[in-house]
Amino acid sequence: MxxxxxxxxxxxxxxxxxxxxxxxxxxxVTVAASRLDLNPGMTIxxxxxxxxxKGSLVAGYFMHLIDERKAIYWLLALTVIFFILxxxxxxGDAADSIGGVPTPV
Amino acid sequence: xxxxYTVEARPDTGLYNAKLGIWLFLASEVMLFGALFxxxxxxxxGAESWPRGSEYLNIPLATLNTMILIASSVTMVMxxxxxxxxxxxxxxxxxxxxxxAGFGFLIVKYFEYTAKFxxxxxxxxxxFLGIYFTLTGLHGLHVIGGMIVNGYFWGPGSKxxxxxxxxxxxxxxxxxxxxxxxxxxxxxLFPTLYLL
Amino acid sequence: xSALVEERVGHAHPADHHPEPFWRKYIFSQDHKVIGIQYGFxxxxxxxxxxxxxxxxxxxxxxxxxPIPLVGxxxxxxxxxGGILLPEFYNQLGAMHGTxxxxxGIVPLAVGAFGNYVVPLQIGAPDMAFPKLNMAxxxxxxxxxxxxxxSFFAPGGAANSGxxxxxxxxxxxxxxxxxxxxxxxxxxxxSLLGATNFLVTIIQLRAPGMTWFRLPFFVWAQxxxxxxxxxxxxxxxxxxxxxxxxxxxxxxxxxPQGLVISGKVLEVxxxxxxxxxxxxxxxxxxxxxxxxxxxxxxxxxxxxANNTRKPLYGYRSMVYSVVFLGFMSFLVWAHHMFLxxxxxxxSSFFQTTTLIISIPSIIILSAFFLSLWGGSIRFNTPMLxxxxxxxxxxxxxxxxxxxxxxxxxxxxxxxxxxxxxxxxVVAPGTIFAMFAGIYxxxxxxxxxxxSELLGKIHFWPSFLFINGVFLPMFxxxxxxxxxxxxxxxxxxxxxxxxxxxxxxMSVSAWCLGLAQIPFVINLFWSLAKGKRVADNHWxxxxxxxxxxxxxxxxxxxxxxxxxxxxxxxxxxxxxxxDTYLPQNGEADEKAA
Numbered sequence: 001m002x003x004x005x006x007x008x009x010x011x012x013x014x015x016x017x018x019x020x021x022x023x024x025x026x027x028x029v030t031v032a033a034s035r036l037d038l039n040p041g042m043t044i045x046x047x048x049x050x051x052x053x054k055g056s057l058v059a060g061y062f063m064h065l066i067d068e069r070k071a072i073y074w075l076l077a078l079t080v081i082f083f084i085l086x087x088x089x090x091x092g093d094a095a096d097s098i099g100g101v102p103t104p105v
Numbered sequence: 106x107x108x109x110y111t112v113e114a115r116p117d118t119g120l121y122n123a124k125l126g127i128w129l130f131l132a133s134e135v136m137l138f139g140a141l142f143x144x145x146x147x148x149x150x151g152a153e154s155w156p157r158g159s160e161y162l163n164i165p166l167a168t169l170n171t172m173i174l175i176a177s178s179v180t181m182v183m184x185x186x187x188x189x190x191x192x193x194x195x196x197x198x199x200x201x202x203x204x205x206a207g208f209g210f211l212i213v214k215y216f217e218y219t220a221k222f223x224x225x226x227x228x229x230x231x232x233f234l235g236i237y238f239t240l241t242g243l244h245g246l247h248v249i250g251g252m253i254v255n256g257y258f259w260g261p262g263s264k265x266x267x268x269x270x271x272x273x274x275x276x277x278x279x280x281x282x283x284x285x286x287x288x289x290x291x292x293x294l295f296p297t298l299y300l301l
Numbered sequence: 302x303s304a305l306v307e308e309r310v311g312h313a314h315p316a317d318h319h320p321e322p323f324w325r326k327y328i329f330s331q332d333h334k335v336i337g338i339q340y341g342f343x344x345x346x347x348x349x350x351x352x353x354x355x356x357x358x359x360x361x362x363x364x365x366x367x368p369i370p371l372v373g374x375x376x377x378x379x380x381x382x383g384g385i386l387l388p389e390f391y392n393q394l395g396a397m398h399g400t401x402x403x404x405x406g407i408v409p410l411a412v413g414a415f416g417n418y419v420v421p422l423q424i425g426a427p428d429m430a431f432p433k434l435n436m437a438x439x440x441x442x443x444x445x446x447x448x449x450x451x452s453f454f455a456p457g458g459a460a461n462s463g464x465x466x467x468x469x470x471x472x473x474x475x476x477x478x479x480x481x482x483x484x485x486x487x488x489x490x491x492s493l494l495g496a497t498n499f500l501v502t503i504i505q506l507r508a509p510g511m512t513w514f515r516l517p518f519f520v521w522a523q524x525x526x527x528x529x530x531x532x533x534x535x536x537x538x539x540x541x542x543x544x545x546x547x548x549x550x551x552x553x554x555x556x557p558q559g560l561v562i563s564g565k566v567l568e569v570x571x572x573x574x575x576x577x578x579x580x581x582x583x584x585x586x587x588x589x590x591x592x593x594x595x596x597x598x599x600x601x602x603x604x605x606a607n608n609t610r611k612p613l614y615g616y617r618s619m620v621y622s623v624v625f626l627g628f629m630s631f632l633v634w635a636h637h638m639f640l641x642x643x644x645x646x647x648s649s650f651f652q653t654t655t656l657i658i659s660i661p662s663i664i665i666l667s668a669f670f671l672s673l674w675g676g677s678i679r680f681n682t683p684m685l686x687x688x689x690x691x692x693x694x695x696x697x698x699x700x701x702x703x704x705x706x707x708x709x710x711x712x713x714x715x716x717x718x719x720x721x722x723x724x725x726v727v728a729p730g731t732i733f734a735m736f737a738g739i740y741x742x743x744x745x746x747x748x749x750x751x752s753e754l755l756g757k758i759h760f761w762p763s764f765l766f767i768n769g770v771f772l773p774m775f776x777x778x779x780x781x782x783x784x785x786x787x788x789x790x791x792x793x794x795x796x797x798x799x800x801x802x803x804x805x806m807s808v809s810a811w812c813l814g815l816a817q818i819p820f821v822i823n824l825f826w827s828l829a830k831g832k833r834v835a836d837n838h839w840x841x842x843x844x845x846x847x848x849x850x851x852x853x854x855x856x857x858x859x860x861x862x863x864x865x866x867x868x869x870x871x872x873x874x875x876x877x878x879d880t881y882l883p884q885n886g887e888a889d890e891k892a893a
Contacts, residue, residue, distance in 0.1 A: 005189070006190060009186050009189050009190055010190075012186060013183060013186050016179055016182050016183060016186070017179070019179075020175065020176070020178075020179040023175045024172060024175065027168060027171050027172060027175070028168075030295075030296055030300065031164065031168055031300065034164075034296070034300035034301075043300075043301060044301055047296040047297070047300055047301055048296070050296070051292055051293050051295075051296050051297075054292045055289050055292050055293065058175075058178060058285055058288055058289050058292065059285075059289060062178050062179075062181075062182045062281075062285045062288075063281075063282055063285045063286075069118060069119040069120055071118050071119075071120060071125065071504070072120070072125075072128050075128060075129065075132055076128075076132065078132075078528075078532070079132040079135050079136065079532060080135075082136065082532050082631050083135055083136065083139040085631060085632065086136070086139055086140060086143050086536060086584055087139065087142065087143045087146060089635070089647070089650075090143065090147055090576075090577075090580040090635075091146070091147070091150065092643070092644065092646060092647030092650065093576075093643050093644050093647060106427040106856075106857035106858070106859065106862065107427065108426075108427055108428055108430065108432075108506070109505075109506065110505050110506070115505050118504060118505065120505070122430045122431070122501050122505050122506075123431075125500075125501050125504060125505060126430065126431065126497050126498075126501045129496075129497045129500050129501065129531060130493070130497050132531060132532060133493050133496075133497075133531045133532060133534070133535050134535070136532050136533070136535035136536060137535035137536075137538055137539055139535075140535055140536040140538075140539035140540070140581055140584070141539050141542075141543075143580075143581075144539065144543060144554065144577055144581065147574060147576075147577050147580070148554070148572065148573065148574065148577065151572075151574055152572055153572075227550075227551075228546060228550050228551070228552045229550060229551030229552050229553070229569070229570060230570060231570045231572060232552070232553060232554065232570065232571075232572040232573060235546065235552035235553065235554060235570075236554070239542065239543065239546055239552075239554075243542065
């Protein structure tokens with residue numbers, strides 16, 4: 001193992017500790033935010049936003065996604081697309097009611 | 106003829122086989138938990154009323170569990186880093202801590218669940234509790250699975266370190282990716298079920 | 302170059318050092334070829350069993366209320382008193398026929414058997430990327446299959462709510478449904494592990510020189526198929542868990558409030574949605590049908606190129622089409638749900654994507670037809686089945702179009718028209734391609750050949766009678782005969798004119814069954830006493846045919862790592878117009 005590699009890993013371990021601190025702080029923040037009396041839409045948005053940031057930190061640094069190969073990025077992009085489809089298309093039932101429910105003739 | 110790229114990376118993809126394999130598996134897990142989250146969304150938007158998590162669930166305990174799992178993610182990646190630095194003893198320490206943290210998570214979970222049952226809150230009580238138990242239950246099963254794998258690599262599996270250290274380090278990296286994913290799912294589960 | 306390649310550090314198989322005990326070599330084998338054969342025989346047995354279930358159903362449909370000869374008395378008083386099928390048992394046969402054919406028959410054969418055996422060979426690899434995982438996949442499938450078979454003996458019998466298991470009916474059905482869910486969990490896990498294995502194998506283990514656009518189309522088809530399995534099956538995994546919870550733990554994920562069953566209000570919390578099941582189920586089940594057809598496309602491509610002695614027409618277009626098809630298959634699922642009251646916006650969306658998805662299929666089918674033009678066609682048995690596939694898939698595909706249009710689907714949904722449509726694609730479609738594959742790769746797998754005479758005796762009656770079974774279904778469907786009817790439409794005043802076709806279809810089905818006997822005889826007789834043939838019996842270009850001997854070497858396949866020097870279908874190339882150029886550069890080196 002070259003000295004350069006050893007140095008790189010040591011720097012990484014420092015990053016891991018900083019990410020841990022960030023995650024801990026964000027956990028406290030998300031619990032605190034849930035105590036605020038926001039309207040439902042904002043409550044969901046804030047919670048999901050914080051979760052997304054935390055998730056990105058875990059994925060990016062602990063799972064090393066931040067310098068992973070293209071093949072993995074493509075795979076994850078594809079997965080995310082299908083995840084979004086599965087999440088939102090079934091809600092399309094509500095699409096007919098956009099702009100109010102039509103009154104029967 | 107031996108199977109190539111089990112340890113060293115294939116030049117054009119830059120990956121060794123197991124790393125690609127675990128990411129593919131994790132992609133399918135994203136779809137599995139995604140399908141359950143999608144079910145949550147559909148059930149909640151279709152419901153006349155939906156309780157806030159705090160009505161049924163213990164937020165302080167779950168916050169503790171969140172911290173435990175995040176900590177275990179750090180110790181997991183540190184155990185891999187220790188191997189890359191050639192420090193087997195540090196690896197044993199960090200991996201041991203990871204397994205212990207997993208136990209901690211499950212113990213807290215046990216208290217959470219038994220408290221629910223004591224209040225006669227069962228999965229069949231209403232849809233909120235149904236999806237809560239299903240999501241956290243499936244997640245818990247994944248934690249158990251991860252602990253079995255990690256426990257094996259802490260114990261009998263660690264013999265591979267002497268025979269083929271690079272291959273062993275890769276296995277820990279792959280196990281780590283799975284374990285981080287379990288943490289990742291919880292990072293979304295926690296606010297969705299407990300805080301919203 | 303090859304010395305470097307030989308030095309690859311990897312894990313050595315025990316077989317390299319000493320012979321394996323019987324149980325290790327044949328039962329818990331990690332060799333993709335043995336596992337492929339295990340899958341093959343198991344899947345063929347399930348296909349036969351699923352067909353047998355249908356032959357019983359067809360008796361009831363042709364001669365309602367009459368006892369089934371021979372088999373009737375064996376079915377037991379609970380299922381068929383006096384040998385006459387009870388409606389409850391008919392429903393079990395129907396649900397299990399679908400489940401067994403799709404999940405225990407076709408997919409394990411197309412992917413588990415053909416994929417496992419051929420893909421590593423065609424890419425020049427010594428085995429799959431994860432041999433132990435491969436073995437686990439097979440045994441998970443076997444366990445899942447046993448659970449499914451065992452469900453027939455549960456109190457109340459097997460699952461009886463259709464292969465689609467819609468709640469609320471499936472939520473309250475007899476115990477067999479819980480077995481079905483348990484079986485599915487094993488089968489899905491098996492497929493997920495298998496899909497991971499295939500994808501890593503194809504991406505990582507291609508031999509030197511095997512670039513993406515030199516891959517045989519069969520490998521591209523398996524590649525896309527594996528992505529479909531990987532990303533779509535988890536949705537059914539989730540749904541099966543939720544239904545399991547509903548049935549066993551008493552949740553109401555799929556049960557609305559106030560559901561009344563036989564006059565009594567169901568005592569559950571309610572708040573659930575039957576539509577949730579349908580979304581999750583079809584999110585898998587639509588890509589699943591492409592899992593059923595894509596390997597068939599792959600086999601037909603190989604057989605056609607080989608037996609026209611010219612390259613496939615439009616190989617690149619076919620590759621782009623199959624990838625696009627795979628992607629689109631995730632976007633069309635709710636065309637199975639047009640009649641659920643979803644709403645016009647969402648129905649229009651899915652109608653549009655469904656029509657779009659017909660385009661890549663048309664491109665692929667057209668490329669197959671165009672590949673025949675100017676070819677020196679050899680009409681051997683694999684080619685007959687491959688040629689038979691083409692118009693049959695054409696009919697199947699075309700009849701899908703009215704179903705994909707929401708307005709037409711109002712009349713056709715849940716009628717025999719649908720049954721006709723999907724059987725055309727899967728039965729004279731995929732199954733014919735499977736037969737083509739068996740006849741085609743038999744010499745590679747065994748070193749012997751199957752009888753051409755018996756092969757033709759198998760093909761022609763099969764082709765005739767399979768049309769006799771499924772063509773009348775379009776007529777019946779248009780006449781309004783619903784599917785899953787125990788009495789085949791007897792009670793419908795509007796269907797009376799179409800009922801005579803029931804006997805036609807049933808007799809055709811039984812004759813179709815008889816027509817499989819030459820195949821079974823051929824298969825086992827050739828295994829035992831077939832004539833030995835050359836390693837490259839069909840004079841084919843793809844890599845598996847240069848893996849000598851036949852069958853290829855255990856755990857390594859090739860004496861030396863192949864180096865790929867050209868595309869997959871260099872038949873009658875300008876520089877060698879009277880012959881073929883194998884993909885493997887080994888032959889070139891020897892000649893030089």
